[in-house]
Amino acid sequence: MGILPIIDESTAELTEIFEDLHAHPEIGFTEVRTAGIVAEKLRAYGVDEVHEGIAKTGVVGIIKGKGDGKQRIGLRADMDALPIDEQTNLAYSSKNPGVMHACGHDSHTTMLLGAAKHLAATRDFDGTAVVIFQPAEEGLGGARGMIAEGLFDRFPVDEVYGMHNYPDGQPGKFAICKGTAMAxxxxxxxxxxxxxxxxxxxxxxxxxxxxxxxxxxxxxxxxxxxxxxxxxxxxxxxxxxxxxxxxxxxxxxxxxxxxxxxxxxxxxxxxxxxxxxxxxxxxxxxxxxxxxxxxxxDVLVNDDSLSDAYMEAAADIVGAENVSDDAQPATGSEDFADMLKVVPGAYCRVGHMGTMPLHNPGFVLGPELLPVGASIMARLVERRLPIGA
The missing domain is CATH 3.30.70.360 (Alpha-Beta Plaits)
Structure with a gap:
């Protein structure tokens, strides 16, 4: 199947969004500009409902499929940057001194926007997709903040999924760790x-x-x-x-x-x-x-069967040969774990060009990841909410 057509046609737009977000990073709970761009894009894409100001800067979009199914799938991306002075010399490097997207959250936001654009345009699913743009993942409690403000009460989902870029020099390699996955x-x-x-x-x-x-x-x-x-x-x-x-x-x-x-x-x-x-x-x-x-x-625990579903969706986009469940548990932490304590789901990582580690002032994300991640997330919704099932 490969990259989904609408996302493929939007690659230049996604790259532009990514570079703009990278150039204007914001620390957790201050992602005012980023959240504004997210809300603006969601409305432009025809997303049915756009809710802002959840845990200060969080944004949630609701996309209804063609059928009247009651199942609801959540897709989550984080938006915040780190207190790091960028040293990449990129043309689109940070314009905010002492703040940098050194963990790829700019790509997460962009990929989820790409998935939302595809889902809102095609509606080729039976149920509801809930796209969650979370503030303050980097140790500031953004997930807990959104949950405390009624995230899953106001926007209930049956499953929720997250994704992280991985600078391993292996673009398009999808990996997941079933069970206990992150510390x-x-x-x-x-x-x-x-x-x-x-x-x-x-x-x-x-x-x-x-x-x-x-x-x-x-x-x-x-x-x-x-x-x-x-x-x-x-x-x-x-x-x-x-x-x-x-x-x-x-x-x-x-x-x-x-x-x-x-x-x-x-x-x-x-x-x-x-x-x-x-x-x-x-x-x-x-x-x-x-x-x-x-x-x-919290400890991040992936649901086994939903990890399988994630891999199946990824295989449609990058090929089964590029999908594995042999990722080892990581001692790094991720506050998506808090969401997984409330709703079952799974969290994966997708490789990209560049091998400079995360949280390094020289970290560079390979933009070839953008249409790949967006397509995987969109395809996951279509697979989990099939029409006529």
């Missing part, structure tokens, strides 16, 4: 309240830099000595902040980082051990240490 994640902040002094008289201090540094090392023992070897867990300290001068022992130090996991009992163990370490260090050094630990992402 859950917690973020943490640790505040060490010590006692400052002159750096030449450290005996008068309770040095938070020394304490925080020792704590970083001991936090690594959670994975190496507390979590069972066959249970995956990642604990990373990613920030250390303290001090203001060469000759001052500071009063405070802060640490921040993340925990990734696949089992509830693993995150419960890791969080308990981190609290024990903070309490123990506070007592040992005679300081106050506070731990702020919060869950940000």
């Amino acid at each position: 859950g994640a917690s973020f943490f902040d640790i505040h060490v309240q010590g006692r400052g002094s002159h750096a030449a008289m450290p005996q008068a201090s309770r040095d938070p830099v020394v304490i925080a540094s020792a704590l970083v090392g001991q936090i690594q023992s959670i994975v190496s000595r507390n979590v069972a070897p066959l249970d995956a867990c990642v604990v990373s300290v990613t920030q250390i902040h303290s001090g203001s001068a060469y000759n001052i022992v500071p009063d405070t130090a802060t640490l921040a980082g993340t925990i990734r996991y696949f089992k509830d009992e693993v995150i419960e163990l890791a969080e308990a051990r981190m609290q024990d370490l903070c309490d123990g260090f506070a007592k040992a050094y005679g300081v106050e240490i506070t731990l702020d630990l919060r869950n940000i992402f």
Whole structure:
């Protein structure tokens, strides 16, 4: 079958949309311009209903098929960018200093717009397609925000699907991991309240830099000595902040980082051990240490049968030889997991040219992905809601 005709004819338009979104990235919950473009395009494509302002900047479109079927399929894309200075030198590189689409959400938005254009034009399905454009996926709780504001109460769906680009240099390769597919994640902040002094008289201090540094090392023992070897867990300290001068022992130090996991009992163990370490260090050094630990992402679990349905739709577009279910679980996280806790569905990844990793200032997305992803999502709706079934 290959790329769907309407989408194929719209490739230049989709590329233009993608490059415009890439050049004007917006951080989570501030995607005002992006959401405005999405709503404008959906209306221009003849989408039946367009709803804006869900979780601040979220947009939902409703597309009714030719029949009177009651089944409803959800397709979701995220819209937010990252706080990164772009270093690609692309002609359409970011015009917003310190903000970049380094994870491909600009392509996700574009592909779902392409799918919506096809579905609204052809209506070759019996039921309803719900296209969901979500804000703030990058750790800011956009999915939870939309759900809390009644996403699936106002726009109920029987199944929901998401897609992510994958910079593996293999354009058109579709991969999915059945079952547990992506890690859950917690973020943490640790505040060490010590006692400052002159750096030449450290005996008068309770040095938070020394304490925080020792704590970083001991936090690594959670994975190496507390979590069972066959249970995956990642604990990373990613920030250390303290001090203001060469000759001052500071009063405070802060640490921040993340925990990734696949089992509830693993995150419960890791969080308990981190609290024990903070309490123990506070007592040992005679300081106050506070731990702020919060869950940000749930574990993403793909439904087995709906993963099969996704692969069948992808095979129609890229060929069965380019479709696999052998993707390994990823320790990265994705807040589409929150939607999958409410509605069954599946999340896939599709390869494209370029091998610079996600979240890198030099990341470049291969635009050949745009009509491929759009066609897969549109075809999925047609397969799941066949006319005359």
